[in-house]
Amino acid sequence: MKLVYFAWVRERIGLSEETVDVPDHVVTAGDLIRWLAGRGDAYAHAFEAAAQIRVAVDQEHVPQDAPLGPAREVALFPPMTGG
Amino acid sequence: MKLVYFAWVRERIGLSEETVDVPDHVVTAGDLIRWLAGRGDAYAHAFEAAAQIRVAVDQEHVPQDAPLGPAREVALFPPMTGG
């Protein structure tokens, strides 16, 4: 699964994107955030305020309780501040 | 007293402006409209829907029950349709 990161999520992890093998117990977007938070200090810092994190699956916003399904690209980022 | 007319009030009367001597019993803007309506068929037609007529005294909107006071210029016109 391709993961892409933006803004301070990207900065804290130190990567713009990566491809990961996600374990079977990761079903929802929220599961993915919790699993990523356990991958080391940088990830723990990026996802410490997990409820704030926004998720897009194949470039569409989804709530954290949405199943990821056969996602090609999952993006994780802070609340948007455009406009 | 100088009177100025706009839009269909002007067209019905056939004048853009005129100076009139107003009798003493004409105290309010509404009195003026009623008095003007008695000055002949053209005026009667212009002021037949008296409640619709808007009045400005010295270039400020006033309600029909406002006293005219020492007005220099009184304007009579239909509801505005600018913008």
Next chain:
Amino acid sequence: MAVDEPAPVPAQLDVRVQAADFDVGAEIARLHAGRTDVGAVASFVGLCRDEGGTLAALELEHYPGMAEMEIRRVAEAALARWPMLTAVTAIHRHGRIPPGDRIVLVAAASPHRTAAFEAAEFLMDFLKTRAPFWKKEHRLDGTEGAWVAAKDTDDAKADRWR
């Protein structure tokens, strides 16, 4: 949203009543040129619209002097109501205006967007119901058109702000 914070410098107020067309981009740019405290410019352009394909032009009659004063009074009411506004522009044309041409521009600048949007809509609502302009239709077939009737919905929109 510091709605009650006074603007750091007096708000810029520009009201024009003119026969000539205006440059929308230049007017909007002028509302924030040379300053960095403006985050938002909301604007509105009103155009001569041909409902039935029968209109040659609208003739906009106005009350010279009062038209400008009344628009200025409306703009000053907007500045009093939204003290964070940094600038307001209102331009209203008179004379003969064919379908598709611009009639009116209002624009309001502010640090934040809500005041700018609200002020622009307020300006249009009161300009429609208070500025002394009247529209007469000229028809393509040469017959005399009607005076455009005032709309109750416009009065209702202005009444929302009271």
Next chain:
Amino acid sequence: MAVDEPAPVPAQLDVRVQAADFDVGAEIARLHAGRTDVGAVASFVGLCRDEGGTLAALELEHYPGMAEMEIRRVAEAALARWPMLTAVTAIHRHGRIPPGDRIVLVAAASPHRTAAFEAAEFLMDFLKTRAPFWKKEHRLDGTEGAWVAAKDTDDAKADRWR
């Protein structure tokens, strides 16, 4: 106000995400050029604002592809909600933008003004809360600035429309 009258031709929808600046006057003119059924164009320009005199620039990061798609989804929601709209334009810049420069333009055209005003405000409210852009401050003294925090008031504004 024939709010439920379908537009006579399909509404024109123009969404752009770009580093370059845009021409506000040309964009607004394009929303009504060559047609006589448009009576109203409401628009909004958002600018880079320097709150404390310490900002060198905002860096606007975006999610390429999704940024344009999401703004398009918001614009399509506006066209569905106000079927009388004849055209909508939304342009959002990315990259480094100094104080005073333009960041975003939204504009909505309609026969009547209420739909145009409401749609322009709707577009900004949802563009703020849904379009994947993030602002980072760069300070004049060269120190690294903060990521701009999302505002609860922006969520509240978007929630008004639900």
